[in-house]
Amino acid sequence: MPNPIPEDSVGIVTPKSQHFSKPLELECGKTLSEYDIAYETYGELNANGSNAILICHALSGDQHAAGYHSSEDRKAGWWESSIGPGKPIDTHRFYVVSLNNLGGCKGSTGPNTKIPGTDKYWGPDFPIVTVKDWVNSQHRLMQELDITHWCAVIGGSLGGMQVLQWSIDFPDLIKHALVIAAAPKLSAQNIAFNEVARQAIQADPDFHNGHYLENNSIPRRGLMLARMLGHITYLSDDSMRDKFGRELREGKLSFGFDVDFQVESYLRHQGKSFVDRFDANSYLLMTKTLDYFDPASECKHDLSVAVSPSTAKFMVISFTSDWRFAPERSREIVKALLDAGKQVSYVEVKADQGHDAFLIPIPHYMNVFHGYMNNVYEDIL
Amino acid sequence: MRADLAIIAEWIKTGTSILDLGCGDGTLLKHLRDNQQVNGIGLEINEQDIESCINEKLNIIQSDLNEGLQAYFSDCCFDYVIMSQTLQATKNPEILIEEMLRVGQQGIVTFPNMAHWRGRLQLALGGFMPVTKSLPNHWYNTPNIHLCTVRDFEALCRERGIRILERTVVDYTHSRSTLLMRFFPNLFGEVAIYRICRADQINNPTEN
Structure with a gap:
């Protein structure tokens, strides 16, 4: 504060x-x-x-x-x-x-x-x-x-x-x-994005069909992916270009699959911090609530x-x-x-x-x- | 209030509904709401004007005129559709007038008369595009891309089956037509004001 x-x-x-x-x-x-x-x-x-x-x-x-x-x-x-x-x-x-x-x-x-x-x-x-x-x-x-x-x-x-x-x-x-x-x-495109987010969560082996709390696990990767995807749709092409462009995190390409670009690092950070504050089942549910609204x-x-x-x-x-x-x-x-x-x-x-x-x-x-x-x-x- | 707006206000009956295209800061809408119980809504693109309208508790839609009428309004949903000093700055006045008369029972249009003697004099003697009180911009920075005269406008109305219900012309010093303006509107009128409807329109409830 x-x-x-x-x-x-x-x-x-x-x-x-x-x-x-x-x-x-x-x-x-x-x-x-x-x-x-x-x-x-x-x-x-x-x-x-x-x-x-x-x-x-x-x-x-x-x-x-x-x-x-x-x-x-x-x-x-x-x-x-x-x-x-x-x-x-x-x-x-x-x-x-x-x-x-x-x-x-x-x-x-x-x-x-x-x-x-x-x-x-x-x-x-x-x-x-x-x-x-x-x-x-x-x-x-x-x-x-x-x-x-x-x-x-x-x-x-x-x-x-x-x-x-x-x-x-x-x-x-x-x-x-x-x-x-x-x-x-919601448009078909909106629902499609929500569905990919849900699939990401549900496909996580730590999801345990939604019973992850009893199994002392959290579908971290899935929820993180869902948030990363969602986050892209909350920003615009222009704002991402302004914010990150093609800026590299380490100043050079790694020629590997780790983070090269700032935007990747930003999205991973957004995804990770979301996992700490949100519940995967709630995310599934809220996206459905959105889909159903009409x-x-x-x-x-x-x-x-x-x-x-x-x-x-x-x-x-x-x-x-x-x-x-x-x-x-x-x-x-x-x-x-x-x-x-x-x-x-x-x-x-x-x-x-x-x-x-x-x-x-x-x-x-x-x-x-x-x-x-x-x-x-x-x-x- | 601007001379042309004062005349429009006189033409509009109490308790009717209006759409004001390019309503600016909402002067006319506010006047009509406060004095004639008119239920109005404005279309405007300028951010500051929109903020002024909201501060005045007016209903306002932020939109380009060229698309706004199509996008938001069904047939015959207003008694009057008003466009004051805006027609000449629109992309397609012809379609816009048709649209006005689709959405409203009647249209009220005001525009600067290109054939006013002062402009004629500047063009005839000076050889320059007129720059006057009602047309203050130079040719290269004017928003007025579709200027016309009293005669031009009336010719378009005849061609399109549009009935002119009322016409008046004023200048910037008089809020009333002088004798000269009444007899020679195309020469002495700085601003032309028309009330129009579709010629085939019957049972027009707002008709005088």
Whole structure:
């Protein structure tokens, strides 16, 4: 943690957890008899309870969106760029709730937690949860926290999909929906990448059909490969060229199969560090959740019909060099919202950082984000 | 507010829906929302203008006009589609006008009149491409790639089966047409303002 703590950081935050004993029925037909949700909050709920914001995390995100867990913590939460005093999601103004989704691996019930009443890990037997299930579980947490409505639900990537689902499933409980770097459903190419990632994990001899925890092993190579592949899709060709070019690590070619280029070294590092912080079964599950997301499928594949229940105002943001969820995919969302007669603004931010741009404080993006959040705040006054 | 915008605002009925193409900082949209309960949305490409629109709580789509209409809007989803001082800077005005009248019941177009006497004088006597208040750029740095005159525009409308519902011309010092402008619009009008619809359009709810 930087010392002193920057003024625009929420500083030290305490992880919280909520136990739920009321069973949660899932879309797959199974039921979670009881479960826990790990979450964090930043800022204070105001007297009339009108300033609550829900943050939805992406594939490899978690509840730790901002601040530091201790003074030894090296890295801040994943959306430190946008959450904190004076930042777009201003914690002096808003009460921010960020949670770890079910099936995750950071404290919420998921594959790396134990099946209630047993000493066995869920592992591969944890039911496949969908974005709709997540939204339902987030709604349960909302009730526990005595929050009557969200003045905004905000998320990027898979998080943006949850925002869209919120606006459809609980239209009366959400005033503003910020859908960032998202898509209305995955393309065949997106699913293909996810499948290769899953194959990499499942083909690892240490995977043990998902029962690796009982076998005291971790499918390191598989999860690392999956992350390396994923990471390539989060960057753009240009940003990789700018960052690494064809720079050599040792200054000369090795004429072997070890690391020659900086980009190889970087990817290996990304993959390795991911293994230490993420669970392979969770990764499998979350990629499936992504693949399954398609709210229009229940409405004869007409997204404008799917979003018709929404009453929220929408802010949709995409990034020009994002090829994982390209601007075209955001435009589909915008078109559907316009066809359904919704209030919507759309900004396509010039950025060369690829999909990851949504985490980076690019000036135009931040100005738009800030401006929009000012409006959200004025609406609650 | 700019003279042409003030006239557009007068033409637009209370409580209608509009799309403003190239809406700039949203002056017109804001005026119409605050004074005439108009439900509007803007299309704009300039980052600063977009930020201004968002700060004013206006609905805005960041998009190039040439593709935006096709990409986002279904047939007849607005009462009016407005394009003020932008037509002459678009790649394909002909298609854009058609698109305006596909998406809206009516179109409102304003453009600098190339045949204004000041420009004519500069070209006829000086032999230079006109540089005037309404056309401040030189030929080599102008965004205005499709300039036209009042007569040109009306000829295109005739050819394309577009009905002119209303026309007025103004200059930068008067927000009203003077007598000269009314009798000789192509000579004395600096800015031309048209309200148009498709000639085959029937049951036009916004028709006066």
